[in-house]
Each structure stands twice: as C-alpha cells, then as structure tokens.
Amino acid sequence: MNTRPEKMKEKLKPYEAKLRKLQERLFTGTTRHAGFTMLNLLIGFVGSGLILGFKPSNDISFLASCVYTVVTILTCAFLILRPIILMAQNRGQAVMSVVMQIAVTIAILSFIDTQGDMVIRSVEEHPQVAVAIIVGYFIAGHIYKLSSSFDIGHSEVAAGRMAVRIKKSPSERDLEIAAVHEAGHALIYAAAKEIPDTLKVELLDRFDRRGVLGSVSCEAENHSLLKKSEMEFNMYLCLAGMAAEKVRYGEFSAGSSNDLAQWNAQCELYLSNGFGEGHYLPNAATSFEREANAKIRTTLHSDQMFALSNFFGRNWKVLSELAGEIRNTKTLQGDQLKPYFNRVDVPKWLPEIDIEEAKKGEALSNNKNP
CATH class of the missing domain: 1.20.58.760 (Peptidase M41)
Known part of the structure; x- marks a missing residue:
C-alpha cells in the first residue's frame, strides 16, 4: 500500500529525471550532488542579476538606501560564493534553498523600499523599542532551540549509549x-x-x-x-x-x-x-x-x-x-x-x-x- 510520501515521490520522479538530465548535459562527469550545486551556481548568477536590477525608488532616505545596498551586496555574494564553497568542501546544496534565498531577498528589498524610512524613523524616535525587539528576538531563538531538543520523530545515534531523540517506529x-x-x-x-x-x-x-x-x-x-x-x-x-x-x-x-x-x-x-x-x-x-x-x-x-x-x-x-x-x-x-x-x-x-x-x-x- 502506497503511503503519501511514496505517492508524492512517484509524482516528482519525472521532474527529478529531467533535472538530472539537464545536470548531466551541462556538467558531464560530475556526481549528482556536485552537478546540482553547479546548477545552483547558475541560478545564483541569474538571481543576483534580478536582485541587482531591482532598484529602490528615488524618495528612499540615505540610511534606508545604505541598508538596501548592504543587503543587496551581501545576498548576491552569498548566492554566488556559497555553491563554490560547498563544492570545494565536497558538499551539496538543494535547488529550493537557492530559489528561497532569491525570493526572500526580493521580498525584503521590497519592504525596505516601501517601509524602510518608517522603520528607521521609529527606531530614531524610540531606540528602546529597537533594543526590546533585538533582545526578544534572541530570547525567542533560544526558546525555539530548547523546544526543538524535545522533538519527536528524529534519530540521533551516538556510540556506546542510547540517543535521547529516538523514534521507535521509523518513517x-x-x-x-x-x-x-x-x-x-x-x-x-x-x-x-x-x-x-x-x-x-x-x-x-x-x-x-x-x-x-x-x-x-x-x-x-x-x-x-x-x-x-x-x-x-x-x-x-x-x-x-x-x-x-x-x-x-x-x-x-x-x-x-x-x-x-x-x-x-x-x-x-x-x-x-x-x-x-x-x-x-x-x-x-x-x-x-x-x-x-x-x-x-x-x-x-x-x-x-x-x-x-x-x-x-x-x-x-x-x-x-x-x-x-x-x-x-x-x-x-x-x-x-x-x-x-x-x-x-x-x-x-x-x-x-x-x-x-x-x-x-x-x-x-x-x-x-x-
């Protein structure tokens, strides 16, 4: 009897095969994960072009413009350098990871363009609010890490002892x-x-x-x-x-x-x-x-x-x-x-x-x- 993941896997197989053929055609002789990482590098270059072409409006303030520029430069560098570093370390990267980076970056840049000045003015007028947001962010992050340590459905096997996160019935x-x-x-x-x-x-x-x-x-x-x-x-x-x-x-x-x-x-x-x-x-x-x-x-x-x-x-x-x-x-x-x-x-x-x-x-x- 087919489970839901198996049915989904069957539906995705034709697309996976097409991506594999594209990878083999573009990067002959590479392993599967290295080929996909190279494909991610090409997507990163295309995404960087889209991000660089996404210009802010003229009425954006100087400070908001600086934030916009820093986000743009760092993201483009990350999109291009990360696949190169992963290939040098013999590691792989998922295509969806690169696509999500591009989509989230464009959304953030759009927010800076439309709401950046308002956020900066709020911080200038009420700096204590900014401090509270930063502290709250780090506290929430630590709470999330603490709660995730009790997740059910993960395996973590260690030598010589039973791991603390073991799901008896494997998926x-x-x-x-x-x-x-x-x-x-x-x-x-x-x-x-x-x-x-x-x-x-x-x-x-x-x-x-x-x-x-x-x-x-x-x-x-x-x-x-x-x-x-x-x-x-x-x-x-x-x-x-x-x-x-x-x-x-x-x-x-x-x-x-x-x-x-x-x-x-x-x-x-x-x-x-x-x-x-x-x-x-x-x-x-x-x-x-x-x-x-x-x-x-x-x-x-x-x-x-x-x-x-x-x-x-x-x-x-x-x-x-x-x-x-x-x-x-x-x-x-x-x-x-x-x-x-x-x-x-x-x-x-x-x-x-x-x-x-x-x-x-x-x-x-x-x-x-x-």
Missing part, C-alpha cells in the same frame, strides 16, 4: 536513508579479494534500544597489528555510509556519530604510526601542535570523503539498486551481495584486502550502524 524516509547508508558501507567490501559468507547487511523494522536501524557486519580475524592498507580500508568503511548519503541526498543525516567515532579511532592509530601526509605528533603538548594535528586529521577526512563521493558517483546505479534491494528484503548475506560487488568499478586508491574469517570463538563482529 519511510528513515528506512530509505538507512538503506542507502548500509548499501554504502557494503559496497566497500567489493575491494576484498574474497567475500566472506559471514558478511551480512540488515535493515530493521524499528529502532532498537541503542537507536540502531541497520547494520553491516562481518566476522573476521581480530588482528592487533594492522597493515597500512587494512587501516585505510577500515577508515573508508567507516565513512562510506555518510558519503553514500551525501551523493544520494546532497547531505548526510543524523545517526553517523558512531561511524565518526570509529573513524577518529582508526585515524589516530593510522597517523600515530607515521602513515599519511604531514608530521603528526601523537603526544601534542602545545596549542600550535594540536592545531597542526587537527589540520592533518581534517585534511585526511576531507580527502577520503571526496574520494568516496567520486566512488559512489561512478557506481551510482549499483548503489541505488543495492539500497532498493536492502529496503525490500531487509537482510542480505554473502552470495546475495556478490552480484552487486561484481559490477562495482573499484578504484586503485581503495586498498584490496584479504578478509580472514574468524576462528571459532574468536569472532570480531565489525558492525557499521547508521
């Missing part, structure tokens, strides 16, 4: 995102020389008591002395779910804190052993050394997320089909995953590793939860 969107997340984790195993039968992808019908909705697990031999390639594989495995979400939706959802915690642990081990670029100091004592270490970690994280985004962009069809299969069947194991892995275009930077199946009684379950 259709929750399940769809979790399926994409787990498909991302699973596709990293395409780099393994042999796929162990213990590899399992699971999607639950509801959040468990830890706030987990899905997992990718593989029982493997627990080695303490990891090779460089094995640590790199583990780091890509940790970030894969987030990267898959970013390629699919332009951003990733709450629920990846456990993945990030595991990545940070692997990253510390990796850099402390002399791997990676830069001079990393495991026992940093000064603020300068700690800042240098943080920069190295941030660069490594950014580089790996960028590489994974390209990986999922090239394997977009396999990712989508595997996510759909996970969503429908709930559980996939070993041989069921191999047909998808055989179609994956595995890049050279993703290390090929040999996963040794755990000995009886010594299994290490390597879980990746959304």
Whole structure:
C-alpha cells in the first residue's frame, strides 16, 4: 500500500529525471550532488542579476538606501560564493534553498523600499523599542532551540549509549536513508579479494534500544597489528555510509556519530604510526601542535570523503539498486551481495584486502550502524 510520501515521490520522479538530465548535459562527469550545486551556481548568477536590477525608488532616505545596498551586496555574494564553497568542501546544496534565498531577498528589498524610512524613523524616535525587539528576538531563538531538543520523530545515534531523540517506529524516509547508508558501507567490501559468507547487511523494522536501524557486519580475524592498507580500508568503511548519503541526498543525516567515532579511532592509530601526509605528533603538548594535528586529521577526512563521493558517483546505479534491494528484503548475506560487488568499478586508491574469517570463538563482529 502506497503511503503519501511514496505517492508524492512517484509524482516528482519525472521532474527529478529531467533535472538530472539537464545536470548531466551541462556538467558531464560530475556526481549528482556536485552537478546540482553547479546548477545552483547558475541560478545564483541569474538571481543576483534580478536582485541587482531591482532598484529602490528615488524618495528612499540615505540610511534606508545604505541598508538596501548592504543587503543587496551581501545576498548576491552569498548566492554566488556559497555553491563554490560547498563544492570545494565536497558538499551539496538543494535547488529550493537557492530559489528561497532569491525570493526572500526580493521580498525584503521590497519592504525596505516601501517601509524602510518608517522603520528607521521609529527606531530614531524610540531606540528602546529597537533594543526590546533585538533582545526578544534572541530570547525567542533560544526558546525555539530548547523546544526543538524535545522533538519527536528524529534519530540521533551516538556510540556506546542510547540517543535521547529516538523514534521507535521509523518513517519511510528513515528506512530509505538507512538503506542507502548500509548499501554504502557494503559496497566497500567489493575491494576484498574474497567475500566472506559471514558478511551480512540488515535493515530493521524499528529502532532498537541503542537507536540502531541497520547494520553491516562481518566476522573476521581480530588482528592487533594492522597493515597500512587494512587501516585505510577500515577508515573508508567507516565513512562510506555518510558519503553514500551525501551523493544520494546532497547531505548526510543524523545517526553517523558512531561511524565518526570509529573513524577518529582508526585515524589516530593510522597517523600515530607515521602513515599519511604531514608530521603528526601523537603526544601534542602545545596549542600550535594540536592545531597542526587537527589540520592533518581534517585534511585526511576531507580527502577520503571526496574520494568516496567520486566512488559512489561512478557506481551510482549499483548503489541505488543495492539500497532498493536492502529496503525490500531487509537482510542480505554473502552470495546475495556478490552480484552487486561484481559490477562495482573499484578504484586503485581503495586498498584490496584479504578478509580472514574468524576462528571459532574468536569472532570480531565489525558492525557499521547508521
């Protein structure tokens, strides 16, 4: 039985396909979210032209005119620079976000043109009113943030404890995102020389008591002395779910804190052993050394997320089909995953590793939860 979101999704599919074709025609070879961000850049240029062409009337006061000019310049700069910055950070941006910025800016400029002088005169005559409005605005903002912390219907999963905002019955969107997340984790195993039968992808019908909705697990031999390639594989495995979400939706959802915690642990081990670029100091004592270490970690994280985004962009069809299969069947194991892995275009930077199946009684379950 189709739910309302599914019906809406079906109606929007033709428009989504047209936008995708336009993006591919304009920006050949880009990932989906990068293409849409480039499209947003073009919309930003057009919107900036509209805003710059929206001139105030001649009878507007000097002060109101200054406010009008500042709003115009800052908004146009924001419309153009934000997509560029997001692309540099390998992040996406929704088209509706840009359209709303343009519409709201034009509405604000129209208000300044017609009512700006009256507002400025009121502030000059009664400055205490302006102070009261500003204070009230910040108080209302804090009340809103406080109330939103008790929202129902959001998931926020943290490592080692149950999150405070867990909805026991997931929505259709929750399940769809979790399926994409787990498909991302699973596709990293395409780099393994042999796929162990213990590899399992699971999607639950509801959040468990830890706030987990899905997992990718593989029982493997627990080695303490990891090779460089094995640590790199583990780091890509940790970030894969987030990267898959970013390629699919332009951003990733709450629920990846456990993945990030595991990545940070692997990253510390990796850099402390002399791997990676830069001079990393495991026992940093000064603020300068700690800042240098943080920069190295941030660069490594950014580089790996960028590489994974390209990986999922090239394997977009396999990712989508595997996510759909996970969503429908709930559980996939070993041989069921191999047909998808055989179609994956595995890049050279993703290390090929040999996963040794755990000995009886010594299994290490390597879980990746959304």
